[in-house]
Amino acid sequence: MNKARSKPVNALAMHGALILYTLIALFPVFIILINSFKSRRAIFREPMALPDAESFSLIGYQTVLKQGDFLLYFQNSMIVTVGSLFFILLFGAMAAYALSEYRFRGNTLMALYLALGIMIPIRIGTVAILEMMVATGLVNTLWALILVYTAQGLPLAVFILSEFMRQVSDDLKNAGRIDGLSEYTIFFRLVLPLVRPAMATVAVFNMIPIWNDLWFPLILAPAEETKTLTLGSQVFIGQFVTDWNAVLSALSMAILPVLVLYVIFSRQLIRGITSGAVK
Amino acid sequence: MADRPRIRWHILVFLAPAVLVYSAVMIFPLFNTLRLALYTEVERERVFVGLENFRTLFFDPVWAEQFWNALGNNFWFFLIHMAVQNPIGIALAALLSHKRLRFAALYRSAIFIPTILSFVIVGFAWKLILSPIWGIAPSMLDAVGLKSLFAPWLGREGSALTTLALVSVWQFVGIPMMLIYAALLSIPEEILEAGEVDGITGTAAFWKIKLPLILPSIGIISILTFVGNFNAFDLIYAAQGALAGPDFATDILGTFMYRTFFGFQLQLGDPHMGSAIAGAMFAIILVGVCLYLFGIQTRMRRYQL
Incomplete structure (x- = not known):
């Protein structure tokens, strides 16, 4: 009896706590978004109000589009993210296959060597990375960023993918070998399609940190033509600090692509995390 | 052949x-x-010059003051994460993993949103919200009758670092939440039912059954937090700039290394001192990871599920 009565109260308290925290999590984003559509006066007079017919204004967005080259920044971010993901997945899957499929001398050692990078942040080596990029003329190119992010993403990718590749049935691969397929064909035609879910998990894990990174764009590719969206908005906002319309609009424009990506991939991301891919 | x-x-x-x-x-x-x-x-x-750079870094009055300040701030930054982010994450996960809770997926997705935003967005958004000019924070506090509590937290030496650490907590609470949530879901039903038979339910079940079982995940979260915090940079840089103001009150190792290596305003960049700071960061992270791997992980009891 007692137990039965306390249940609805419990559920109510739980929902209350969760709703409260959800509000805390979403409130700042919401405030930024609504105020980006308001006139300067309305931003200050009624910061919490939704934009209405009177206070609605796109002046901030106009400034942003006129002054900042956000389309270019967006394109750069796209190229860097997609390029890095491509190489992380391709090279990572190949290495993971070699480590999980074949027995050879140094196998364990090689796996350990590649796993080192999971815990050690690549930023520690920044000074030498910059020196190397300057020496090879890659500084202020998107290639510099793609290379760095590929190196940064590989350790975890190899680790996760080799776990999954161990589960691919040996019979299938051996059947391929009996049919005379080369090791390369077996990998690309038989194994890769089977580990696609794991590849998607790795891709989603890497996508957000790469897209959001500020450190390497700032150091390796700060030129106007190679700015990523994150760096571009940082610099833009720094220049327009006093123009609240422009700042709020620039923030909103930086939020939007990530939010869209999240809506598309959130199921994959959450499944990836909760399936224990990072154990 | x-x-x-x-x-x-x-x-x-x-x-x-x-x-x-x-x-x-x-x-x-x-x-x-x-x-x-x-x-x-x-x-x-x-x-x-051998270890000369490290000697300068640790003992030269000008450098040492900055270095120990950044290191101390970094530890405070980490402590706030451990004390606030991880308990909130665990609590949220415990609520979310409750059976028969409706809208769990919705809450989970919404609470994870800050984690996907870039530091630039998070830093500036909070800077605007906490700004005394705009007045969002004071008017919200006013609504609950606490207006007197408001202060320009980000602008004060005493509170700027803690405020930024809490902003970072706000951003990353989704990660411990998700990992603990996954760990809680993997606890077999039979164990909880066996507990129920013995009369252990609700909160007691959490403390006595679930928490011991998710300790390995808490260990992983702690080391992830440690590594993440000791190479943090972006949030401080986005919110306070490379000078990590006010008066270096929010300076951590990442911003200190950036300033040293790249130079800022009148100070010329020095890649060698920058490398020395990177070396110190490397040592700290290595010690942390080794402590975890050999000290904590091997001793932690793993229950066969």
């Missing part, structure tokens, strides 16, 4: 790209940076 084992070229081909990129862009620069920390520049020549 068949006597000698032939080289299996395909293994080499499969391994080569990953190993090459990883070695060339990550491992080699890492060691090269540690090597550069042992040099200095005298009249445009690179000169080997």
